[in-house]
Each structure stands twice: as structure tokens, then as C-alpha cells.
Amino acid sequence: MKSIQTIPGLRIAIDGPSGSGKGTIAKTLGEFLQLPVLDTGLLYRFVAWRAINSATAPEDEEALVALLQSSQKKLVWNCEGIFFGGNKCNAELRSEAVAAVASSVASLQGVRRALLSLQQTVAKAGCIMDGRDVGTVVLPDAEAKFFLTASQRERARRRWMQLREKGDDNSSIEAILNEMKTRDARDASRDIAPLLKSDDAIFIDSTTMRPDEVIDRILAILERRKLIILNNQVETYP
Ligand code: DC
Numbered sequence: 001m002k003s004i005q006t007i008p009g010l011r012i013a014i015d016g017p018s019g020s021g022k023g024t025i026a027k028t029l030g031e032f033l034q035l036p037v038l039d040t041g042l043l044y045r046f047v048a049w050r051a052i053n054s055a056t057a058p059e060d061e062e063a064l065v066a067l068l069q070s071s072q073k074k075l076v077w078n079c080e081g082i083f084f085g086g087n088k089c090n091a092e093l094r095s096e097a098v099a100a101v102a103s104s105v106a107s108l109q110g111v112r113r114a115l116l117s118l119q120q121t122v123a124k125a126g127c128i129m130d131g132r133d134v135g136t137v138v139l140p141d142a143e144a145k146f147f148l149t150a151s152q153r154e155r156a157r158r159r160w161m162q163l164r165e166k167g168d169d170n171s172s173i174e175a176i177l178n179e180m181k182t183r184d185a186r187d188a189s190r191d192i193a194p195l196l197k198s199d200d201a202i203f204i205d206s207t208t209m210r211p212d213e214v215i216d217r218i219l220a221i222l223e224r225r226k227l228i229i230l231n232n233q234v235e236t237y238p
Contacts, residue, residue, distance in 0.1 A: 019155025
């Protein structure tokens with residue numbers, strides 16, 4: 001098998017709407033390139049989760065920023081997810097109830113500002129970071145940027161499959177599709193850090209692509225740009 005070498009500190013931004021497959025792609029790519037994968041959505045979910053647990057209104061920007069500041073000492077965000085006070089809370093953060101509140105708190109400038117430097121600091125050593133505004137706001141100078149999407153129906157179908165795998169047989173594709181339309185419209189139209197493709201991001205529509213095809217395309221681009229090197233093609237990296 002070919003082994004891969006990456007340039008030091010390589011930062012790859014992967015943005016896209018929910019269900020675009022960016023999480024799966026980021027994870028597979030991270031394993032292959034031996035780079036930590038950071039899911040920025042978890043940070044917004046964390047704020048939402050803290051808001052729910054402390055009965056803070058999701059639109060109370062000042063209170064949310066204060067809540068985040070007071071939580072920051074106990075917060076660890078890394079490639080394994082989010083730990084609060086030493087406890088991993090990924091499972092709680094991934095609930096639908098938290099997702100709904102996360103979408104609201106993510107539209108607040110103060111919350112986004114409070115999370116920005118944490119994301120930039122963690123990215124410094126090199127990573128794959130996925131989210132909505134990584135290529136545009138968090139890491140505008142990332143070495144590589146990808147914008148991954150798929151048709152709304154396909155994204156709804158993928159979400160439905162995920163829920164079924166988790167044992168949830170009650171949701172229909174149509175219901176998920178309707179909710180996705182609302183969330184997409186809100187994410188794309190908000191004034192603060194809307195979901196936008198950065199001009200220099202590579203656009204990939206994965207509607208009819210398998211994950212391995214998406215990965216192959218990304219690897220080919222990284223290789224062409226000399227951001228990664230196949231070890232069997234060169235003897236030393238300059
Ligand atoms: O990707 P996700 O479903 O875990 O994201 C949770 C929420 O956070 C979702 O409403 C989009 C928002 N988000 C954001 O505004 N900016 C990011 N960089 C990541 C997520």
C-alpha cells in the first residue's frame with residue numbers, strides 16, 4: 001500500500017450543508033493522511049447543550065457568551081470530539097434537540113466570535129476541519145479548501161438512513177427534507193457567517209458519488225498541488 005506524506009501544518013477546510021457527507025469524508029481523509037479531524041459543528045452544539053442545561057434562552061447572546069466563557073476552562077475540543085469536565089459528551093451533543101438549538105445559537109455574532117480563536121488555535125498544527133465557514137472565516141488561508149454538497153433530496157435520504165441505522169424508524173424522508181429546506185435557508189441567508197463557498201474552494205457535488213470517489217478526487221487535487229506526496233514517488237520531501 002502507498003504511504004502518504006503531508007506538508008507540515010497542512011490545514012484542509014471542508015465546508016458544506018448537513019448531509020453533504022463532509023463528516024464521513026473528513027474522517028476517512030483524516031485516517032488516510034494521519035491528520036486530526038475537527039468538527040466545528042460540535043462547538044455550536046456544545047453552546048446549545050449548555051444553554052439547554054442551564055435554561056439559558058438560545059437568543060440571549062450576552063448570556064450565551066458568558067456561559068461559554070465560564071465553561072471554557074472545562075472544555076476540551078479535539079479530534080475525539082468534545083469533553084466537558086473530563087467527560088466525553090459527543091452522544092448528547094448529536095441529539096436532534098441539541099441540533100435545533102445549535103442552529104439558533106450559531107447565528108449569533110458574539111457566540112461565533114467567542115469560538116473563533118479556539119478554532120484557529122487548534123488548527124495551527126495541521127488538521128482537517130469541517131463546518132460551514134471554515135474556508136471563509138475560520139481558516140481563510142487554509143492550504144486546501146473544499147465545498148461539499150449534494151442535492152437536498154439525497155442529503156435527506158442519507159440523514160434518514162443514518163437515523164434508521166440508529167434504530168429510529170419513525171422519521172420519513174419527506175419530513176426530513178422539509179426540515180432540511182428550512183435549516184438550509186436559515187444557514188444560507190443569515191447575515192453572520194452564512195454557508196457560502198469560498199472563491200478558492202473546490203466545489204464537489206457528491207449526489208451521485210460514492211465516498212471513495214470523493215476521497216479519490218480530493219487526494220488527486222492535494223497531490224497535484226504538492227500538498228501531499230506519495231512516498232513511493234519521491235525519496236525525500238524537500
Ligand atoms: O454540522 P452540525 O449539524 O453539527 O452543525 C450544528 C449547527 O451549527 C448547524 O446549525 C450549523 C452550525 N454550524 C455553523 O454555523 N458553523 C460551523 N462552522 C459549523 C456548524
